[in-house]
Amino acid sequence: MADGTRTLLVGDGPLAAGLHDGLVHRGHVVAQVVPVGADGGTDIGAGIDAGIGAGVSLIGPPDLVVHVPQVPAGPVALVDQTTQQWVEACEAPMAEAFAVARACRPHLSDGARLVWVLPTVAMGGAAGYVGSAAASEGIRALAKSAARQWGPDGLTTAVLAVAPELAFPPDTGAGARTSAATTLTGPALGGPGDAFGDIAPLLDLLADPAARFMTGATLVADGGVWMAP
Amino acid sequence: MSPDLAPGDQLLEGRVVLVTGGASGLGLGMATAMAAHGAAVVLACRRPETGEPAAVQLREAGHDVRCVRCDVASADDLRAAVEATVTAHGRLDCMVHNAIAPTLGPTRIQDVAQDHWDAMMATAIRATFEGARAAHPHLREAGGSMILMTSAAGMEGSASLPVYAMVKAAQRTLAKGLAAEWGADGIRVNCIAPVALTPAMERAYGENPVLHERLLERTPLGRIGDPLDDVGPVAVFLASEMARFITGQTLCVDGGGFLGL
Numbered sequence: 001m002a003d004g005t006r007t008l009l010v011g012d013g014p015l016a017a018g019l020h021d022g023l024v025h026r027g028h029v030v031a032q033v034v035p036v037g038a039d040g041g042t043d044i045g046a047g048i049d050a051g052i053g054a055g056v057s058l059i060g061p062p063d064l065v066v067h068v069p070q071v072p073a074g075p076v077a078l079v080d081q082t083t084q085q086w087v088e089a090c091e092a093p094m095a096e097a098f099a100v101a102r103a104c105r106p107h108l109s110d111g112a113r114l115v116w117v118l119p120t121v122a123m124g125g126a127a128g129y130v131g132s133a134a135a136s137e138g139i140r141a142l143a144k145s146a147a148r149q150w151g152p153d154g155l156t157t158a159v160l161a162v163a164p165e166l167a168f169p170p171d172t173g174a175g176a177r178t179s180a181a182t183t184l185t186g187p188a189l190g191g192p193g194d195a196f197g198d199i200a201p202l203l204d205l206l207a208d209p210a211a212r213f214m215t216g217a218t219l220v221a222d223g224g225v226w227m228a229p
Numbered sequence: 230m231s232p233d234l235a236p237g238d239q240l241l242e243g244r245v246v247l248v249t250g251g252a253s254g255l256g257l258g259m260a261t262a263m264a265a266h267g268a269a270v271v272l273a274c275r276r277p278e279t280g281e282p283a284a285v286q287l288r289e290a291g292h293d294v295r296c297v298r299c300d301v302a303s304a305d306d307l308r309a310a311v312e313a314t315v316t317a318h319g320r321l322d323c324m325v326h327n328a329i330a331p332t333l334g335p336t337r338i339q340d341v342a343q344d345h346w347d348a349m350m351a352t353a354i355r356a357t358f359e360g361a362r363a364a365h366p367h368l369r370e371a372g373g374s375m376i377l378m379t380s381a382a383g384m385e386g387s388a389s390l391p392v393y394a395m396v397k398a399a400q401r402t403l404a405k406g407l408a409a410e411w412g413a414d415g416i417r418v419n420c421i422a423p424v425a426l427t428p429a430m431e432r433a434y435g436e437n438p439v440l441h442e443r444l445l446e447r448t449p450l451g452r453i454g455d456p457l458d459d460v461g462p463v464a465v466f467l468a469s470e471m472a473r474f475i476t477g478q479t480l481c482v483d484g485g486g487f488l489g490l
Contacts, residue, residue: 044346077410078358079365083304086358090403091350094395098346102339125405125477131358134403137383138354141398144386146338181409216386229490 003027005207006059008052010035010100011068015117015166015195019066022200028064028207031055035070035096042087042095044102052103061107064207065114067100069093069139074172075128090131097139101146110154115206116143117160117199119167119175120226123218126164126178140218147216156215158206162199163192163222179225188224198223239267240469245318245371247310249273249301249360250328252280254427255378255456259325262461263468264292269318273299273310275328301328301356302348304363311363321367323468325376326360329353329396332429334436335389346392353396357403365411374417376467377404379479381422381487389437401479408477417476419467424483425454450484
């Protein structure tokens with residue numbers, strides 16, 4: 001897409017940082033919003049409105065909104081989790097995604113797109129990340145529902161599914177273990193890629209008007225691990 | 230039990246099943262089918278005034294069925310229902326989590342109320358977590374299984390029910406993750422994605438008069454399913470030894486309405 005794409009990036013952590021830098025590098029005007037209450041809140045209401053509003057006041061009505069939901073710090077088996085850990089891993093990211101959709105909707109006009117960047121465990125599940133994977137799949141369904149509701153207004157959505165190595169904290173090794181559980185042969189392209197050089201360009205592609213007839217779909221960019229269906 | 234069974238054999242003889250939301254609709258249909266296949270069934274019901282008559286009716290038909298009060302939004306209630314089942318029958322072979330809060334009518338994303346969100350999360354997502362934790366040691370001891378209810382809405386999204394679509398999608402991947410975690414314990418976890426004529430579906434027809442016709446148009450088998458005769462046998466199958474090598478899967482029981490898997 002041409003320089004000057006107004007992008008609202010909602011999220012925190014290494015993946016969001018890499019996407020931020022990659023989008024800026026490609027000429028996007030980016031406002032990054034770090035969700036308040038990303039510690040396990042389940043508010044779908046006004047909690048995120050102020051951040052979205054502040055971002056919009058900086059860059060104007062966004063052409064592209066990108067949400068990178070929070071992920072847990074490390075793997076924990078479901079039966080070993082406390083209720084609070086479960087809420088933080090599963091319910092809070094879903095609430096955050098829903099809140100982002102609601103809060104940004106009034107600022108989106110014909111041609112704008114909302115994209116969620118999620119780990120591929122959304123589709124396949126993951127031991128140790130049962131709640132996080134479930135939340136990701138729930139958010140994928142939200143992308144589809146929003147596409148169906150907002151399509152008549154010229155708004156589109158998408159999911160960009162990335163390797164777990166990019167989404168989960170790298171120091172735990174959990175992403176690599178999850179990918180290894182998905183494939184017998186490893187990534188076809190040799191690795192999980194990186195946010196700056198491999199994923200941000202795809203967000204740029206999704207923001208391009210040439211992609212306007214694609215909505216509600218999931219684009220998998222994990223180096224060739226998840227290929228189903 | 231050997232999977233080499235003859236027609237008419239009781240697939241769940243000696244098994245114990247707990248069904249949440251078992252007082253009516255899909256829950257009662259599955260519970261009835263499982264009881265008819267020899268299972269001792271406990272109906273976990275938020276309103277015993279509807280669950281108990283259902284249990285009485287099934288007992289009068291010769292089945293081993295009882296009702297316990299359980300609001301699945303309460304972790305304490307879920308734990309108590311599991312413990313009551315094990316106390317009564319000595320084991321738990323299958324937990325079916327079917328209960329969910331009412332879906333309301335068509336709702337725009339921007340109009341969803343916090344209390345609706347909270348109710349859907351509590352009954353579909355939190356209850357799966359709390360129910361799974363409570364049932365796990367007993368399912369492991371029995372080499373049992375868990376069945377979650379999902380929906381095509383969770384796989385293709387829904388223009389009218391966005392929160393329902395989210396929680397049903399989440400439950401489906403939750404089943405996959407649990408299947409991965411619990412496989413080593415000998416526990417299977419699967420999903421059923423049904424379309425059946427239930428009180429909830431009848432309410433949906435009332436809210437959306439063209440829904441029935443639209444569903445029929447997309448259903449190759451040309452009718453809406455029956456909770457007992459169409460969905461029930463699939464629950465029996467998944468809980469039985471016949472399905473011993475199936476886990477993490479979703480079976481669409483919808484007459485072919487959703488062909489996207």
